[in-house]
Amino acid sequence: MLKKLLLAVLFLSTSLSAQDYFLKKYHPFNSSIPTPEEFLGYGIGEKHTRHDLIVNYFIKLSEVSDRASIQEYGKTHEGRKLVILTVTSPENLGNLEQLKAKHLQFTDPSKNPTNYDEVPIFINLGYNVHGNEPSSSEAALLAAYTLIASNNPEILNYLNKGVIFIDPTINPDGRDRHTQWANMYQGNPLVADPQDAEHNEYWPRGRTNHYWFDLNRDWLLGINPESRGKLTWYHEWYPNVVTDFHEMGTQSSYFFEPMKDNGSLNPIMPKENYVDLNNLFGDYFSKALDSIGSFYFTKEAFDGTYPGYGSSYPDLQGGLGLLFEQASSRGHKQTTDFGEITFPFTIRNQYISSMTTIKAAVENKGMLRKYQQDFFKSALGNASKSKVKGYSFKDEYDPNRVKAFVDKLLLHKIDVYKSGSSYVVPTRQPQYRMVQTMFETYAKYKDSVYYDASAWSVANFYNMDYRPVNTLNLGEKVVSTKNLVSPGPVKKTDYAYIIDYDDYNATAALYHLQSKGLVISSSFKPFTAKTSNGNKKFNYGALVIPVSLQKKDSDAVFKLIQEVQNKYQVPIYTTGTGYNSQGIDLGSRWVSPITKPKAAMIIGNGVRSYEAGEVWHLLDTRVHMPITKIPVRNFGWANLDKYNTLVMVSGGYDFSKKNLEKIKSWVSKGNTLITIGTASKWAIDKELIEEKLTEKEKDSTKTAVRKPYVNAPENIGKERVGGVILKVDLDITHPLGFGYHDSSIPVYKNNTVWLSPSKNDYATVAKYSKNPHIDGFITKKNMEENLKPSASLIVSKLGSGRVVLFADNPNFRGSWYGTNRLFLNALFLGDKIRIPE
Known part of the structure; x- marks a missing residue:
């Protein structure tokens, strides 16, 4: 039966029969509404549809129908429109603002509406967050057409009782990257051979967005414009049901919720969500897919433990998030163990699930509304039961990092208050x-194998100095970050300006001034200077701009100083003397000019695109510094002498002996190689440097313990470090530690790279603390045998140069503001590191 269904579409020749493969259940259709095929010029599934065509079709539908309106909620990094098509009955559409006001009363714990069945249910159909999982966006076209053109009584009932928001492509940049690939290599006749180019994209593939971020991990972190736009929209509407359509391996079938059990010991989402509602909707999906002969599975894979998925974030907003995973054709037709899977077949499963979601939501709208109301009321109830009444946080040295964290809280509609020099977040609030999610950490878990991270206390991402409080002094509510940081205006001097390097934006200010031709120095010891604001103590790394030593006159220098402060809001001080009241003087040999970084990064097949994208994104969007991306395939003839810093993120680097020697020779000339994660392991394995990995001697007398075969994936998987937050002891006197005041900082580990501390007394910059665990699951074996004896950050001498080895990713998902500084210091100050023999 399955094979027949997979093959059936290949023999559809007429437009009517091709449409009926998807739509026959919902006749009759309004002939004045253009079908997707009429608009596109080809049948759904015959080609992969570009995002601009999807948007234009939605615009057309909104123009010709009184059931639809379209809204643009943002733009991608590459400028593509992010749109939502709202579809409902003409009467509902005309009263949408009034319906929204009634709907939002159910999210307000101070209100007590009981008209659960009277207000239409709000449904958000979300598609294609992973660009190379394309079937769902095609299904979105079919769903939109069905809801707008069908006059079937079932559809009319949905429109009367529901408001459906269709987001056809959450990741347009990635989708179009894949669409171009699939259409470019499409054969005629179709080629089903899995080895064909059509089914094997080139790096970085279409899964990710412009900066190679996985947007399905970005709902919590809100780093990219796609996610920030969607979150802003989400908190305007609070839909009751949200879909999250994906694809998986070609040899699989179809997945819908319920998921694998949540890995948390006490999940913060209500049990009614992941038990009652998931099973209720699961019954609908099974019946619908049974009716067309599709096979599927539930429960055994995927978990909603991490709150930043498109299928888990809604669960923390009183809604029901639903994950779907379709076996992918990865092109138009591909051979599998079950026969040939076609693109139209994958689209039909997603379309059927879309329409079934609407059916289940409409038929249970009273229950869903009551659930959402109870969700927000229980939030207040749960908070009242807790001994923790709020969280206080501050960082007197780095206001821009605090500002970034406050921005994250406000993005999620979390109430924040300013109380003196601290900020306070009360627990008793709807969110x-x-x-x-932002502040709590955990040490005990129900499960040991996770689909993604087991740690996400976002306050630790930002290295926030925070603590729970039992009494509250709220102060003034923060509603915007607009004027949260406002350093006093800098005064003109003919002697020197000093920039406080403790601020997160200091490296961006440094590069901006270097790019304008100024010479900037860094202080390698603290000092107290006589400034126009009085005596001011400066930490390691303070930036000194001597006016008389510049090639520009003092007026031009002052103009640049004003410009950089206005742009980055960094604290800048003026002094008229180089003689300091404490510590070194400004003319000291410990104040050294900083070389402008000229950085390159190796990318391409074998390189972990996520980590490469995080480096690119950090430098592009926060430092505004270019980095040359050298493909692996071009490395042999690349001229490395153009750069003073080379970045290698995690990956498998299959370099020839010649290319390995090329890197070694280049570093030895005095340059800096920065390695992250498995690239650090690679550098040690290839004996590029004289460092070692932490290894426990194997007991040759130990015999294997017989275990059930079925448990192998769980037993082996739990030793993988999926994502844990750990504490390290940082040498804040080391150039890589400049800008930090506290030697104890959190880092994020999601690999099994264990660096042995260097034999050089001065080369281990950060080592895991004696009691390193902050948040997340890690086995006792990994903790005791691998982690505790290991280092997180080492600098190793190589000729006149050095290799900076990060065991952990300092730029994880663009969100680790707390450790970005370590990486940026390696870029800007790497050549200043002198490792004593």
Whole structure:
């Protein structure tokens, strides 16, 4: 039966029969509404549809129908439109603002509406967050057409009782990257051979967005414009049901919720969500897919433990998030163990699930509304039961990093207050569960194998100095970050300006001034200077701009100083003397000019695109510094002498002996190689440097213990470090530690790279603390045998140069503001590191 269904579409020749493969259940259709095929010029599934065509079709539908309106909620990094098509009955559409006001009363714990069945249910159909999982966006076209053109009584009932928001492509940049690939290599006749180019994209593939971020991990972190736009929209509407359509391996079948059990010991989402509602909707999906002969599975894979998925974030907002995973044709037709899977077949499963989601939501709208109301009321109730009444945080040295964290809280509609020099987040608020997500940490878990991270306390991402409080002094509510940081205006001097390097934006200010031709120095010891603001103590790394030593006159220098302060809001001080009241003087040999970084990064097949994208994104969007991306395939003839810094992120680098020697020779000339994660292991394995990995001697007398075969994936998987937050002891006197005041900082580990501390007394910059665990699951074996004896950050001498080895990713998902500084210091100060023999 399955094979027949897979093959059936290949023999559809007429437009009517091709349409009926998807739509026959919902006749009759309004002939004045153009079908997707009429608009596109080809049948759904015959080609992969570009995002601009999807948007234009939605615009057309909104123009010709009184059932639809379209809204643009943002733009991608590459400028593509992010749109939502709202579809409902003409009467509902005309009263949408009034319906929204009634709907939002159910999210307000201070209100007590009981008209659960009277207000239409709000449904968000979300598609294609991973660009190379394309079937769902095609299904979005079919769903939109069905809801707008069908006059079937079932559809009319959905429109009367529901408001459906269709987001056809959450990741347009990635989708179009894949669409171009699939259409470019499409054969005629179609080629089903899995080895064909059509089914094997080139690096970085279409899964990710412009900066190679996985947007399905970005709902919590809100780093990219795609996610920020969607979150802003989400908190305007609070839909009751949200879909999250994906694809998986070609040899699989179809997945819908319920998921694998949540890995948390006490999940913060209500049990009614992941048990009652998931099973209720699961019954609908099974019947619908049974009716067309599709096979599927539930429960055994995928978990909603991490709150930043498109299928888990809604669960923390009183809605029901639903994950779907379709076996991918990865092109138009591909051979599998079950026969040939076609693109139209994958689209039909997603389309059927879309329409079934609407059916289940409409038929249970009273229950869903009551659930959402109870969700927000229980948030207040749960908070009242907790001994923790709020969280206080501050960082007197780095206001711009604090500002970035406050921005993250406000993005999720978390109430924040300014109380003196601290900020306070009360727990008793409707977004209590998001407050838990931001601040709570855990050591005990129900499960040991996770689909993604087991640690996400976002306050630790930002290295926030925070603590729970039992009494509250709220102060003034923060509603915007607009004027949260406002350093006093800098005064003109003919002697020197000093930039406080403790601020997160200091490296961006440094590069901006270097790019304008100024010479900037860094202080390698603290000092107290006589400034126009009085005596001011400066930490390691303070930036000194001597006016008389510049090639520009003092007026031009002052103009640049004003410009950089206005742009980055960094604290800048003026002094008229180089003689300091304490510490070194400004003319000291410990104040050294900083070389402008000229950086390159190796990318391409074998390189972990996520990590490469995080480096690119950090430098592009926060430092505004270019980095040359050298493909692996071009490395042999690349001229490395153009650069003073080379970045290698995690990956498998299959370099020839000649290319390995090329890197070694280049570093030895005095340059800096920065390695992250498995690239650090690679550098040690290839004996590029004289460092070692932490290894426990194997007991040759130990015999294997017989275990059940079925448990192998769980037993082996739990030793993988999926994502844990750990504490390290940082040498803040080392150039890589400049800008930090506290030697104890959190880092994020999601690999099994264990660096042995260097034999050089001065080369281990950060080592895991004696009691390193902060948040997340890690086995006792990994903790005791691998982690505790190991280092997180080492600098190793190589000739006149050095290799900076990060065991952990300092730029994880663009969100680790707390460790970005370590990486940026390696870029800007790497050549200043002198490793004593």
